[in-house]
Amino acid sequence: MKITSVETFLVPPRWLFCKIATDEGIVGWGEPVVEGRAETVRAAVGELSDLLLGKDPLRVEDLWQLMTKAVFYRGGPVLSSAVAGLDQALWDILGKSLGAPVHQLLGGAVRDEVRVYGWIGGDEPSAVAEAAAEQVASGLTAVKMNAAGRIGRLPGKHEVDGVVARLAAVRDVLGDERDVAVDFHGRFGVAAARRVIPELAPLHPLFVEEPVLPEYTHRLCDVVSVSPVPVACGERLYSRTDFLPALQAGIAVAQPDLSHAGGISEVRRIGALAETFDALLAPHCPLGPLALAASLQVAFATPNFLIQEQSIGIHYNTGAELLDYVLDRAPFAFPGGAIRRWEAPGLGVDIDENAVREADRAGHRWRPPVWRHDDGSFAEW
Structure with missing residues (x-):
């Protein structure tokens, strides 16, 4: 089997899909995107396709090594996200060629369903x-929920009281x-x-989640050491080496994004690394159906999995919804707050190509929005 083409599709509300076709008629789909930089990632996918055309798509690991290391300048969100979507599509092809779901190829299922959560603002x-x-x-x-909207790096009592009040209101509803x-979203200082x-x-x-910005990962231990609440981070970390210092700092939950952190191939390794630190995996995923499907396949096969983010109905989804691009919506249902394990081959998603x-x-x-503080200075979004 040989790869014959790589296509990308810029689809609302803010996603990028890719399709890898083969000479045997098997195709794979993935979601390579950086939110707000989709066109840049699209260009990166086009460059990486030069390494894939004519190659055997079943050699997933070899192609991952090639895409990540056959350039002198490596890593970063754009390249790792381009690799991530292509990697998802290669796993999709591998599973379809063998008639098996990806989670079976990762060693088999360790759970029957995956608990999911939704975003509510803040x-x-x-x-x-x-x-x-x-x-x-x-x-x-x-x-x-967000801890707060626009907020200073060292908020005063009134702002802190507001954070607590918002969480209390949600706790009253949830019981x-x-x-x-x-989610602190990197808006607070250490x-x-x-x-x-x-x-x-x-x-x-x-x-x-993300109590400090990723560039201050060396300060995470200062937060973890005084936190009575489990600390999570990782949506802006893109590799095992990025996650290592965060895990060494004592985070309880690793949150790699399957469309940013090198795809299925790298995230399954991040999950294994997290397990050696007694940390749980909760993949970040405010994206589309392919990113969610890839996340679920990893979750089905990962022992130290906690919970899965999903974006059905999220406020970003204006003009299109997650389920608009799939032919069969039933697998994405979450009765009782969990998605049941899929057994369809590959990623298990039937994309509506038309x-x-x-x-x-x-x-x-x-x-993304650009925020300013009252004094006119830049504010973290």
Whole structure:
């Protein structure tokens, strides 16, 4: 079997899909994207396709090594995301060629279902409480919220009280039997995180996410050491070597993104590395159906898995939804807050290619917002 073509599709609301075709008619789909830099990743996929055309797609690991190391300048979000989507598509082809789901090729399933959570925002108490109630009504047993919107690196008492009030409002809706995670989104400084997290502990968040920016990973231990709440991070870490210092700092939950951190091939290794530190895996995934499918395949086969993010109904999805590009929506249902294990070959997703090609004609230019503090200086989004 040989790879004959690599195509990319820029689809709303903010995603990029890729399709690898072969001379035997088997095709694989993946999702290589950096949110807000989709066109740049598209160019990177085009460059990497030169390494793939004419090659045997079943040599997934060899091609991963080639894509990541056959250039002098390596790593970074753009290259690793381009590799990630192509890697997903190669695993899809491998599974389809063998008539087996990817999780079987990773050693077989270790669970029958994967618990999932949804995002509910976090700007003010009444809004997040209402959003949490909607997610509970949809069947979810866990949600994630922002700790705050625009906030200073060292917030005062009023701002800290606001963070606690928002979480308290959500806890009131969820009760004790459901979970809420709190995303700091790198908006707080180290000192602020050390101050705020203990204030949240009585409300028992499942974890606090990205309490410091990834460039300050060397300060993570200063947060973990005083945190009574499990600390999570990883959506902006792209390799095992990126995760090593975070794990050494004592994080409890690793959150690689299957469309950023080198795809299935690298994330399964990140999960194994995390296990040696007694850390759990909770892949980041506010993206489309292929990124979610790849995440689920890893989750089905990973012993130290915790919970899976999914973006059905997330506020970013304007103009298109996750399920708009799949022919069979049933596998994505989450009765009881969990997605049942799939047995369809490859990634297990039937992509509506006509819908994808039509969406690509319109494309998108999604960009993240640019925030400013009241004094006019840049604010972390």
